[in-house]
Amino acid sequence: MLYQIQTPNPHVVAEAVSQSKLKNFIHHDWDKLERDTQSDGTRLYKTPSGKAYPSVTTVTGLQTKKGIMEWRRRVGEEEANRVSAKASGRGTRIHTLCENYLLGRDASPLISDAEMFGSMREWLDDIDNIHCLETPLYSDFLQVAGTVDCIAEFQGKLSVIDFKTSSKPKDRDDIHQYFMQTAAYAVAFEERTGIPIGKLVIIMGVDNDFPRLFIEKRDNWIAGFRKLRMDYRNQYNI
DSSP states (O other), X not given: OEEEEOOOOHXXXXXXXXXXXXXXXXXXXXXXXXXXXXXXXXXXXXXXXXXXXEBHHHHHTHHHHHHHHHHHHHHOHHHHHHHHHHHHHHHHHXXXXXXXXXXXXXXXXXXXXXXXXXXXXHHHTTEEEXXXXXXXXXXXXXXXXXXXXXXXXXXXEEEEEEEEEESSOOOGGGOHHHHHHHHHHHHHHHHHHSOOOOEEEEEEEETTSXXXXXXXXXXXXXXXXXXXXXXXXXXXXX
16 A cells, blocks of 8 residues: 655646646447436446446445535535535546546646646656546446546556545545445456456545545455445345
């Protein structure tokens, strides 16, 4: 396991971010998945065989659901909605910037996002030989589906890579659900391609702080995900 805090290069942070060096992409013929978001926010994916699976993040959300509900009661619904909308908007923008940067498209951030994205950019440059970028995957073994941020070589080794944002610094013990999430995508990718992935990478931008890099092994986290999946099935009969 690796946990690293990187001090951003101030010149990288300050400059206008435009395009990365061209990356190599490995083509796969991925199955298309139908997605349905239910009234309670639960996402279900329908596989080509007609099976309906919950999303990976819906399953891992079981681990944090109680804490989120307690936080919402403590701060009030209005404040919780405001904070959640702000975090969701920032996360979506940073994800889009990361995707555009890896595709070699224009990735010029808003002024409010420039420091965070610039701090993550040096780790984006460690990514190449990309198999998946915002790609839908599913696993019949785990009975889940979802959209993976990125599967590619990171520093020369095939990895499941997730781009995260946070309003405050987080440590390894704060993000177990991220490791289980990426472990599930590693299994789904191997099912679809026959190519095993053992490395999980979380690149996290942090508001007004240094970015975080977490590297873990799939086999340390897949058992935890399988337990959550069983708990989800027992609660929701899906």
